[in-house]
Amino acid sequence: xxxxxxxxxxxxxxxxxxxxxxxxxxxxxxxxxxxxxxxxxxxxxxxxxxxxxxxxxxxxxxxxxxxxxxxxxxxxxxxxxxxxxxxxxxxxxxxxxxxxxxxxxxxxxxxxxxxxxxxxxxxxxxxxxxxxxxxxxxxxxxxxxxxxxxxxxxxxxxxxxxxxxxxxxxxxxxxxxxxxxxxxxxxxxxxxxxxxxxxxxxx
Amino acid sequence: xxxxxxxxxxxxxxxxxxxxxxxxxxxxxxxxxxxxxxxxxxxxxxxxxxxxxxxxxxxxxxxxxxxxxxxxxxxxxxxxxxxxxxxxxxxxxxxxxxxxxxxxxxxxxxxxxxxxxxxxxxxxxxxxxxxxxxxxxxxxxxxxxxxxxxxxxxxxxxxxxxxxxxxxxxxxxxxxxxxxxxxxxxxxxxxxxxxxxxxxxxx
Numbered sequence: 001x002x003x004x005x006x007x008x009x010x011x012x013x014x015x016x017x018x019x020x021x022x023x024x025x026x027x028x029x030x031x032x033x034x035x036x037x038x039x040x041x042x043x044x045x046x047x048x049x050x051x052x053x054x055x056x057x058x059x060x061x062x063x064x065x066x067x068x069x070x071x072x073x074x075x076x077x078x079x080x081x082x083x084x085x086x087x088x089x090x091x092x093x094x095x096x097x098x099x100x101x102x103x104x105x106x107x108x109x110x111x112x113x114x115x116x117x118x119x120x121x122x123x124x125x126x127x128x129x130x131x132x133x134x135x136x137x138x139x140x141x142x143x144x145x146x147x148x149x150x151x152x153x154x155x156x157x158x159x160x161x162x163x164x165x166x167x168x169x170x171x172x173x174x175x176x177x178x179x180x181x182x183x184x185x186x187x188x189x190x191x192x193x194x195x196x197x198x199x200x201x202x203x
Numbered sequence: 204x205x206x207x208x209x210x211x212x213x214x215x216x217x218x219x220x221x222x223x224x225x226x227x228x229x230x231x232x233x234x235x236x237x238x239x240x241x242x243x244x245x246x247x248x249x250x251x252x253x254x255x256x257x258x259x260x261x262x263x264x265x266x267x268x269x270x271x272x273x274x275x276x277x278x279x280x281x282x283x284x285x286x287x288x289x290x291x292x293x294x295x296x297x298x299x300x301x302x303x304x305x306x307x308x309x310x311x312x313x314x315x316x317x318x319x320x321x322x323x324x325x326x327x328x329x330x331x332x333x334x335x336x337x338x339x340x341x342x343x344x345x346x347x348x349x350x351x352x353x354x355x356x357x358x359x360x361x362x363x364x365x366x367x368x369x370x371x372x373x374x375x376x377x378x379x380x381x382x383x384x385x386x387x388x389x390x391x392x393x394x395x396x397x398x399x400x401x402x403x404x405x406x
Contacts (some may be wrong), residue, residue: 002204003206003336004333004336005205007236007239007332007333008239025294032392033207035392037328038328044395046395052404055400089239096341110348111345112367118321120357121320132206141317156401164315186238186245189234191251192237192250194252196252197258197358198360
């Protein structure tokens with residue numbers, strides 16, 4: 001698939017065909033795209049925990065409150081594959097304490113942005129595009145903050161890792177409803193892109 | 204260009220052909236890909252300030268200390284285009300305080316990850332891929348934290364916006380040296396991807 005087509009046709013999918021598995025070689029081609037993202041200092045402070053079949057149960061048990069599933073959860077839990085995207089801040093602090101880098105004190109205060117989360121997000125973006133390329137649908141969603149500790153415990157994720165988000169992956173149900181009842185417009189390019197300085201609109 | 208080729212051939216470029224401009228229609232095709240990234244609640248809390256020609260001067264004056272440029276700066280400042288990628292945390296807090304969302308108190312503590320920065324990074328990732336698609340080279344780099352206020356002032360960026368990073372864009376010099384004298388290996392997929400739980404290696 002052409003890059004531009006993959007980017008412009010990608011949509012978040014919130015309901016999956018639970019009966020249709022994702023073949024191992026398809027999944028392999030998707031996950032191997034993630035680590036192709038750039039990372040500050042080539043720190044590569046990311047990890048991806050892939051859950052299939054019953055492996056998903058521990059995630060859903062830890063990330064929900066056990067009550068009756070709502071429409072969102074019924075849709076997303078039909079995804080046959082989950083990819084939990086973790087960030088490793090310590091890997092960045094370690095990398096930038098090395099002799100060719102400037103911050104031996106490992107202080108987080110040097111960082112203008114949390115690149116451990118940003119770079120992991122970039123890696124997730126590449127896997128989301130890879131899903132489109134394979135004819136799959138995907139959703140990127142966050143774990144409720146009050147469930148983060150339980151999710152880490154359930155999946156043996158070290159407690160110092162960030163859980164940036166989870167990719168739900170599978171074949172889309174033919175009609176994929178929006179996740180929200182409120183329609184939000186796409187901001188026009190003339191508002192999002194500024195020419196020369198903030199506030200000067202792009203042509 | 205095929206998606207997979209764009210992702211797997213992309214490399215950070217640190218020296219550009221300063222004599223070769225980026226045509227307006229090429230730049231247009233790249234910047235319009237950024238807002239195609241997903242965003243939590245479709246918040247779209249990102250802004251991109253595009254700097255060309257002498258517009259770049261204010262950025263470089265504000266982001267450097269005025270001393271003799273080092274090799275990194277000589278290389279990157281040869282890029283004919285800069286795209287400053289800004290994140291808008293307030294847009295996310297506002298969006299999730301709306302009636303169809305759960306957090307009317309606008310508290311940041313609800314958020315498991317700073318999606319304003321993560322989503323802006325995803326948008327930058329799409330523009331980096333767009334650069335590859337157009338035969339250009341690009342670099343994503345951070346602004347030194349002690350220069351953030353000055354950069355915001357120079358470009359009229361509101362002080363509450365994050366400056367997640369800057370894309371330097373142009374035609375690559377034929378020989379593009381690495382930015383670091385230390386060679387860091389790419390982590391093997393078996394180490395980065397975990398099957399079922401963290402620590403269980405991917406096949």
